[in-house]
Amino acid sequence: MHLQLDRVSKVFGEGRSSKLVLEDISFEILPGEFVALVGSSGSGKSTVMRLVAGLERPSAGAVLVDGRPVRGPGSDRGMVFQKYSLYPWLTAAENVAFGMELQGRGRPEIRERTAYFLEVVGLAGSASLYPRQLSGGMQQRVAIARALAAEPQLLLLDEPFGALDLQIRESMQEFLYQLWQRTGLAALLITHDLEEAMLLAQRLHILAPRPGRIVRTISLASERSDLAHLRVSPQFLELREDLARTLRSLDGALGA
Ligand SMILES: Nc1ncnc2c1ncn2[C@@H]1O[C@H](COP(=O)(O)OP(=O)(O)OP(=O)(O)O)[C@@H](O)[C@H]1O
Ligand SMILES: [Mg+2]
Structure with missing residues (x-):
């Protein structure tokens, strides 16, 4: 699938209490591409995700899938959220x-x-366990398996590892990277974790807050056999510092 956001703006509320949350957002995801959107809290990341998912409509501009406006949710777009969204009364398999x-x-x-998909996420042995019997990382893997099983063409990930501690987070990043390489699925990753976005995405957009708008787009080298190695490579660290400076200046300029 080919996803395009074409000069998308989003206003919430009406009249005096109306608020411009996204302004003139344009980007695209081609089949098989991994794109990340990075921005501080409140910059409108989840709103972008909800627009792509078809849970919200743009106030101006267009969200297009293969050239046609998105009219609602569809199984062509699979979603994974930050908060564990599993049904507690159903087993992993259910x-x-x-x-x-x-x-x-x-x-x-x-x-x-x-x-098959429990196997893909490494949880074949946990099929009959309930969410409360699984760790946070395992629960997110079930959520990813659930999204994949519906055969989406685009995986939408909104802070999927935000609730996990650092070590599990790193292994989940590794897992997601391997999964993407294996499946060739297109993905949109929304995160406030710059390193995570840099490790996983081929292209990264930085979102400035109030109103949310893209201020910088970076293409990242696609060769990365080993994320642990990449994390500490000099070029990676240099770029990370450069982008972190951009993010800090955006927050600083607005007194956040
Ligand atoms: N349904 C809504 N009605 C009114 N305002 C909304 C609505 N949804 C989001 N907003 C506002 O839009 C802004 C962006 O919210 P959004 O959730 O997209 O940010 P975010 O970047 O995902 O933040 P976080 O990192 O905290 O998840 C916030 O100021 C929020 O209050
Ligand atoms: Mg959010």
Whole structure:
């Protein structure tokens, strides 16, 4: 799929209490591309995600999938949120199966695909466990398996690892990177973690707050066999410091 945001603005509220949250956002994701959007809290990242998901409509401009305006949610776009969005009363397998049941797939197919995607995220042995019996990282892997099982063409990830501690976060970044390499799925990662965006994305947009707008776009080298090595490489650290300075100046300028 080809996703395009063409001069998208979003206003919430009306009249005097109206608020411009996004201004003139344009970017695109081509099939198989991994794009990240980085910005501080309140810069409108989740609003961008909700527009792409079809949960909100733009106030101006257009959100296009293969040239057609997005009119609502669709199984072509799979979502993973920061907060664990699993149903606590369903097992890992039942959570993965849930979306496919809504799609009206047959039982044998659902069973087979559930087993396959739990295997993909490394949780084949945890199929019958409930969310409370899983760690945060495992729960997010179930959420990713659930999104993948619906066969999306674009994976939308809104702070997917935001609630995880640093060590699990790093292994989940590694996991997501391997997954993306294996599946060739297009992805939009929304994060306030600059390093995470730099490690995973091929292209990164920096969002300035109030109103949210893209102030810098960076293409990143696509060769990265080893994330742990990349994290500490001199060019990576230099670019990270440069971009961190940009982010700090945006917050500083607005007194946030
Ligand atoms: N439905 C809504 N009605 C009114 N204002 C909204 C609505 N949704 C978001 N906003 C406002 O839009 C701004 C951007 O919110 P958004 O959730 O997109 O930011 P964010 O970058 O995802 O922040 P965070 O990093 O904290 O998740 C905020 O000021 C928020 O209060
Ligand atoms: Mg958000």
